[in-house]
Amino acid sequence: DIQLTQSPSFLSxxxxxxxxxxxxxxxxxxxxxxxxxxxxxRVVRLLIYGASALESGVPSRFSGSGSGTEFTLTxxxxxxxxxxxxxxxxxxxxxxxxxxxTRLEI
Amino acid sequence: xxxxxxxxxxxxxxxxxxxxxxxxxxxSISSGPYYWTWIRQPAGKKLEWxxxxxxxxxxxxxxxxxxxxxxxxxxxKNQISLELTAVxxxxxxxxxxAGGDSDILRAWGRGTLVTVFS
Numbered sequence: 175d176i177q178l179t180q181s182p183s184f185l186s187x188x189x190x191x192x193x194x195x196x197x198x199x200x201x202x203x204x205x206x207x208x209x210x211x212x213x214x215x216r217v218v219r220l221l222i223y224g225a226s227a228l229e230s231g232v233p234s235r236f237s238g239s240g241s242g243t244e245f246t247l248t249x250x251x252x253x254x255x256x257x258x259x260x261x262x263x264x265x266x267x268x269x270x271x272x273x274x275x276t277r278l279e280i
Numbered sequence: 281x282x283x284x285x286x287x288x289x290x291x292x293x294x295x296x297x298x299x300x301x302x303x304x305x306x307x308s309i310s311s312g313p314y315y316w317t318w319i320r321q322p323a324g325k326k327l328e329w330x331x332x333x334x335x336x337x338x339x340x341x342x343x344x345x346x347x348x349x350x351x352x353x354x355x356x357k358n359q360i361s362l363e364l365t366a367v368x369x370x371x372x373x374x375x376x377x378a379g380g381d382s383d384i385l386r387a388w389g390r391g392t393l394v395t396v397f398s
Contacts, residue, residue, distance in 0.1 A: 208384055218376065218388040229386070261327055265383040269342040270317075270329040 176200050176264050180273035187278060191252045195276045197245045197262035206266035209238055209247045212275075213258040221260075222247060249278075282306040284377050284389035292371075292396050298364040302377030302389060303357070310335055310355045315380055318351055318362045321391075322373035330375075332383070333360060372396045 177200040187193050197207065205225035212218050220229045222238035225245055235250040249256055257280055262273040288300035302316070309316060317332040331341035333351045341349050350363040360377055372395050378385035 210385070215390075217390055218378070218385075220384065220386050223384045263327075263383075263385075268340060269344070270383055272327040272329070274326040 175269055176203060176267060176271055178262050178264055178271055178273035180260075180262060180276050183274065183276060185276055185278045186280070187252055188280065189252055189254055192248065192250050193252060193278065194249075195247045195260055195262075195278075197240075197247070197273050199243045199245075199264055199266075202242045203264045203266035205241045206264060207238075207240070207245050208263045208265065209236075210261045210263065211256075211258045212261065252278075282379055282387040284379060284387055286375060286377050286389045286392035288375070288392045288394060290393065290395065292367055292394060294368055294396055294398050295366055298362075298367050298371065298394060298396075300362040300375055300377075300392060300394070301354075301357075302360040302362070304359060304379070307379070308355075309353055309358050309360060315382060316351075316353070316360045317378045317380070317383070317385060318349075318360075319376045319378060319385075320371075320373045321376070322370075325373075327376075330362065330364075367396045369396050 179198045181196045207225045209222040221232050221236050226238045237248045260276045283305045285303045292298045315332045318330040321327050331351050333339045348365050352361050374391040376391045378388045380386040
């Protein structure tokens with residue numbers, strides 16, 4: 175199975191900050207990577223797919239980059255609603271796997 | 281807009297079979313191309329992909345669960361089913377269904393909590 179390792183696991187930030195979350199794959203996955211946001215009591219939300227494509231309706235302050243084994247999710251100008259847990263997902267090979275999550279808190 | 285809602289028994293005894301359903305609204309599960317996926321999350325742990333079913337009924341499963349799991353379509357009720365046999369405490373967690381035109385999961389349910397408890 176392809177292992178995804180996110181860093182950091184926990185991130186403390188403030189409204190208005192710019193933050194970056196990294197996802198490293200145990201082997202190359204081209205750009206077959208997606209990012210999701212999970213908030214308590216809310217439906218999990220797709221943010222980014224294909225490593226860098228912004229899902230429709232997702233604010234432009236979210237961006238993704240990378241290919242191969244290293245990927246980043248960047249959030250510019252943090253808003254209060256952005257405090258959540260973020261997961262990366264690889265779609266290159268089965269079984270589909272997820273990173274362990276990054277908790278973004280104030 | 282596709283909406284999904286999971287439902288199930290909540291409590292299951294060890295060695296029994298867990299059966300969950302995912303009701304889909306806003307789309308027909310038999311028209312596609314569309315993939316319907318089950319994912320679970322033990323408390324405090326990461327998301328685990330269980331498997332998926334295509335609109336044709338073809339399935340793919342996580343090898344770690346392949347001997348236990350069956351995912352199927354019920355087109356008459358527009359819902360997706362998950363069966364997990366011989367459950368243990370390790371199967372306790374939040375179970376999600378999700379859908380997309382590939383393995384990119386564009387629509388998720390809120391999840392249903394399953395506890396394996398004797």
